[in-house]
Amino acid sequence: MDISSILQGGYQHPLSRSWQAKRQLTKSMLMYPIFITDDADAEVEIPSLPGQKRWGVNKLEGFIAPLVKKGLKSVILFGVPLKCEKDMAGTPADDPDGPVVQGIKLLRARFPSLYIATDVCLCEYTAHGHCGVLHADGTIDTEPSVARIAQVAASYARAGAHCVAPSDMMDGRIKAIKRALIDAGFGNKCTLMSYSAKFASALYGPFRDAAGSAPSFGDRKCYQLPPAAKGLARRAILRDTSEGADIIMVKPALPYLDIIQDAAELAPDHPLACYQVSGEYAMIYAGARAGVYDLRTMAFETCESMLRAGCTLILTYFTPQFLDWLDE
Numbered sequence: 001m002d003i004s005s006i007l008q009g010g011y012q013h014p015l016s017r018s019w020q021a022k023r024q025l026t027k028s029m030l031m032y033p034i035f036i037t038d039d040a041d042a043e044v045e046i047p048s049l050p051g052q053k054r055w056g057v058n059k060l061e062g063f064i065a066p067l068v069k070k071g072l073k074s075v076i077l078f079g080v081p082l083k084c085e086k087d088m089a090g091t092p093a094d095d096p097d098g099p100v101v102q103g104i105k106l107l108r109a110r111f112p113s114l115y116i117a118t119d120v121c122l123c124e125y126t127a128h129g130h131c132g133v134l135h136a137d138g139t140i141d142t143e144p145s146v147a148r149i150a151q152v153a154a155s156y157a158r159a160g161a162h163c164v165a166p167s168d169m170m171d172g173r174i175k176a177i178k179r180a181l182i183d184a185g186f187g188n189k190c191t192l193m194s195y196s197a198k199f200a201s202a203l204y205g206p207f208r209d210a211a212g213s214a215p216s217f218g219d220r221k222c223y224q225l226p227p228a229a230k231g232l233a234r235r236a237i238l239r240d241t242s243e244g245a246d247i248i249m250v251k252p253a254l255p256y257l258d259i260i261q262d263a264a265e266l267a268p269d270h271p272l273a274c275y276q277v278s279g280e281y282a283m284i285y286a287g288a289r290a291g292v293y294d295l296r297t298m299a300f301e302t303c304e305s306m307l308r309a310g311c312t313l314i315l316t317y318f319t320p321q322f323l324d325w326l327d328e
């Protein structure tokens with residue numbers, strides 16, 4: 001047997017197998033998406049997202065405390081307003097008494113070590129359910145959309161968010177948010193994580209159920225990227241790094257590992273996030289329930305593929321389980 005043919009000597013032991021990974025999954029790489037609703041005492045299961053709930057601010061401490069004890073390092077908040085007056089500009093998005101602003105303040109006060117990111121979008125707060133302000137004909141009106149998104153982001157920074165993450169996909173919102181953070185005195189205090197390459201994926205259904213954020217008409221194909229759009233994704237990543245993004249994100253993750261790899265190549269000096277979205281999480285659960293594979297094994301296999309593609313941060317609903325699995 002030729003010497004160069006032998007590879008198996010390098011990975012015959014569990015430890016030497018672990019050395020083959022360029023990057024190991026750690027608790028600090030995991031950012032946990034959580035849903036905060038405007039019923040302060042709510043704790044409501046989300047059927048399409050196994051193990052996930054909508055939480056009221058009064059239940060938040062009891063929910064998060066055990067996870068912080070297990071090593072939770074960061075969360076990203078999604079407001080799920082069920083009682084507010086939604087309008088054309090998404091006015092409730094930065095309501096000082098709203099679930100997100102209240103949630104930021106409570107988590108900052110109770111968990112000083114916890115890194116708090118907030119999603120920034122209008123879709124949960126607009127009457128039409130789109131992520132921006134619309135022209136009369138139902139198309140995106142970019143300028144007012146960008147101005148409103150920047151205003152909401154600055155409000156969350158003022159409330160104490162360590163990071164704002166605009167998932168709206170409006171053109172030019174990164175530059176506008178960065179300018180708004182600087183003008184509000186938060187340019188050096190609040191991280192700007194851009195959902196740079198976010199695709200018009202079929203995998204957002206469970207989230208939209210949870211957040212009640214499906215568009216009331218049409219779809220998001222004119223502002224989320226076409227799934228086949230590799231070139232557009234590369235251009236969006238370059239655009240957002242030049243507009244001041246501190247972290248680049250690709251979303252969804254598993255069907256877009258090639259885009260993650262592109263992002264690692266195009267923005268090698270930025271932290272790179274990916275979002276294992278609700279439909280990916282639900283799909284992995286469904287396969288495990290169908291007996292196709294072991295849940296934990298597949299959770300690791302999918303997230304390790306994102307690390308292999310170049311990610312340094314993973315937004316995943318598996319975070320609570322990983323906090324246990326990574327200790328075993």
Ligand code: PB1
Binds near residue numbers: 203277279
């Ligand atoms: O887990 C998920 O599916 C995330 C969905 C995501 C939240 N950032 C968006 C997808 C969508 O509904 O289009 C919400 C858009 N602001």
